[in-house]
Amino acid sequence: MAEDQFTELYQRHHGDVWRYVARRVVGSDVGDVVAEVFLVAWRRLADVPAGSALPWLYGVARLVLSNEARGRRRWRELTLRVAAEPDQSVVVDHADAVISQRDVAVAFAQVSGADQEILRLVAWERLTPAEAALVLGCSRATFAMRLMRARRRLRARLAVAVDGASRTPDAVDDEMRRVR
Structure with a gap:
């Protein structure tokens, strides 16, 4: 029963969610974000509103995109922090x-x-x-x-x-x- 409900949700809204994400993300990350959106939908299938599934999926996509952006920002900050560390040209025993x-x-x-x-x-x-x-x-x-x-x-x-x-x-x- 739940599997059929999810399959219908996926088939009906996958293209819309894909386009929503593709307009906000460049490159191969689109598939990963869409997969994450539908993973959340599967896990929270009971929370999907009957008449408003697409807006709910867009809300999930917005949160997933936010998490992705936060992860990229943290990665950049880490890269900058590491790059700013002093040159370790002197051999040090770690x-x-x-x-x-x-x-x-x-x-x-x-x-x-x-x-x-x-x-x-x-x-x-x-x-x-x-x-x-x-x-x-x-x-x-x-x-x-x-x-x-x-x-x-x-x-x-x-x-x-x-x-x-x-x-x-x-x-x-x-x-x-x-x-x-």
């Missing part, structure tokens, strides 16, 4: 930094998926606790508690290095600050 990053990655992989998402929202996406709470659909206080616990669990995992050498919590905190 072994300690690589080992620290590896240890953090291993420890991160060992915490739960929920803890990983909480830490990603704050560290990678740079959301405030209030914004991250909105993403997770919980109160700010609840998110703050979850964040504190996730950080504590990550520190505990990081306290024992991959090679089994124990570290003090202060050393772990210093290492986490360096890797950020």
Whole structure:
């Protein structure tokens, strides 16, 4: 039943959505954006208004395009930041930094998926606790508690290095600050 409903929605509006996106995006990204729009439509099929499916799909497309633009902007900013860093023509031994990053990655992989998402929202996406709470659909206080616990669990995992050498919590905190 839902599959038939989605198939009809797709067949009826794919061309319109394609043209909407193509007027706003240049190149091969059009297909990716349209695919994302219909993925959202599939996931939220119950939310598609019966008489107004096309405007709803346009709204989804607008949000997907906004996310794409934000991603491109972040990529450009990262490229500019990296390009602005001083020339590294002097050979520097980065072994300690690589080992620290590896240890953090291993420890991160060992915490739960929920803890990983909480830490990603704050560290990678740079959301405030209030914004991250909105993403997770919980109160700010609840998110703050979850964040504190996730950080504590990550520190505990990081306290024992991959090679089994124990570290003090202060050393772990210093290492986490360096890797950020």
